[in-house]
Amino acid sequence: MGAAGSKLEKALGDQFPEGERYFGLENFGNTCYCNSVLQALYFCVPFREQLLEYYANNKSLADGEENLLTCLADLFSQISSQKKKTGVIAPKRFVQRLKKQNELFRSYMHQDAHEFLNFLLNELVDILEREAKAAKNDQETSPPSEKAANGPNNGLPNGSKKEPLVTWVHKNFQGILTNETRCLRCETVTARDEIFFDLSLDIEQNSSITSCLKNFSSTETLNAEDKFFCDKCCSLQEAQKRMKIKKPPHVLVIHLKRFKYIEQLGRYKKLSYRVVFPLELKLSDTVEDADIEYSLFAVVVHVGSGPNHGHYVSLVKSHNHWLFFDDENVEMIDESAVQTFFGSSQEYSSNTDHGYILFYESIGSGNRN
Template sequence: MVDGVTLTMGVAGSKLEKALGDHFPEGERYFGLENFGNTCYCNSVLQALYFCVPFREQLLEYYSNNKSQGEAEENLLTCLAELFSQINSQKKKTGVIAPKRFVQRLRKENDVFRGYMHQDAHEFLNFLLNQLVDILEKECPKATTENVLNGPGNGHVNGVKQEPAATWIHKNFQGILTNETRCLRCETVTARDETFLDLSLDIEQNSSITSCLKNFSSTETLNAEDKFFCDKCCSLQEAQKRMKIKKSPRILVIHLKRFKYMEQLNRHKKLSYRVVFPLELKLSTTLDAGDSAYSLFSVVVHVGTGPNHGHYVSLVKSHNHWLFFDDENAEMIDESAIQTFFGSAQEYSSNTDHGYILFYESLSGDNKSL
């Protein structure tokens, strides 16, 4: 054990190394993560983030800079940076690492993750990114005065009001939404910008990410009890409202709302709907010239029939190879296997492995690292 990180090889690791053979990329490492009692929600997201190359590179740079400055106070960011550094610096190409220090720190930071109950991977990702933002902003106060996105500074990060920021978390994951409301009496359009680190999309049976995004941006009429107060008319008026993506992020994270509260059941139910997610995605925005092109590089998959139990695994693309990570186990899979995680065309199906969080990287500029 090295600093709370157990290093083992295992049969799965040697099998993966044999499968990769001559195709093993120089300097790349593929390590499974040990489970500490229902921590698959954490492991699956960590694998997705590790294979998000821009994020990993900046985290390793942060680790290197911090190390040269001496001992930093332990927090979630330092624990994550240390974990990624230990994976990246392994002499062996494959194996298993125990992210013990990171999990201990996570449980210390948030009561929700303290026990050994099944947790939600999206909730964990949301918490982690916002915590990293908070830590970086405290370390670099100047970052909060810059506005890297050239947009208004009164936005929200997943519902939490934020000042303009330029941390490397924002540079990778943050985009801008525009909330437009048009008064149907005077035609005045009120627009409010807000930032996002991921997009949560409602889903329907036998649909696609493209149709989910269209529904997300569809026009809604506000009338009856939902009338809009128009500042120009100085009264409540019928209006049309829609949400548009104004500026797309470098890394587009899409969360599919697979868990829905059913009033008649008085509980949340998992929607096993078939939602096709393409390997290449075109995203229309109001600021970018034309469509933004994205490439899928990771999928966090929920396995099981309900929200309060089940399992999480992840699929990642690395140097044109797709890999399947299930806690300690890692294996190569064929690209065609991705479609088995789209969901079920029928309500009752033996297939319970469904895509839950999708990670896309922009193909514009120099972002073609995956």
């Protein structure tokens, strides 16, 4: 980082806590999609703290089988334990493991940051669930005296439903959507819940996150060929359908659908639409019986004019200051600079740096950023 690094370190010294670290990540040939998401996750403080706690409690596993969780925990531990405040770290072990785990990320082609985030969070959940299941099996096969020492066996009565395991990844990122369909003949409402780690929103020109969320939750009428089969009427009926957030997550990840398949072109095109994302976001129209407020703490930005080439960088808020991460380079920016990543109000613009994935944390959920 050279002179830029020393300048940053000087600025950080006056305004940031002693223990915080700001390290660029080396690029191993088109791994900016990975670096930008990792920076956003590192500055998601509850997630980072729980990952480091996991690492501290499972150091004995370091000699065991390596997986994406152990590699990520090792990387975050390396960053947080550096003596210097700034510098560059090579996430080589993590990237190697990622490529070994998923062939999608093996090539040097441009990858999608949202696909990577999705894959990573789901993989972490799978690993934690496997570990919890293995620990439970070990406990069940241990001698009776050992079982007693480990506490009573909270067996479930016959026929009762087993509660799904809630990991610390779920506690940070999982929300619940409810899909409501109201039959217009008998007024019966059918509701189906589904969990999510992020919301993918359709975007329009000169819009905002608030309007995108309203569209996401708007009522749709099902008629003609799209009629709904109502179980009570036992027939196809006209109905109204809407999606609402039943349980909002602590960390709300919003993915803007900037890449759209254009049939006439026979390929995907990047939408450079201007979509305003506020620093403070209220969820009211979209959420069932709640008025939740969120604060923006990270933005993954796609730079480039198309989906198959370009670059990713990230903006991160830490202790009320904004920083810009571009692989190895880190610099402080003014809060007002965030607005330059909203998109373009013209169809053709020289500015191709557009917000792609937004990370909001619910105010009061423990983020000390």
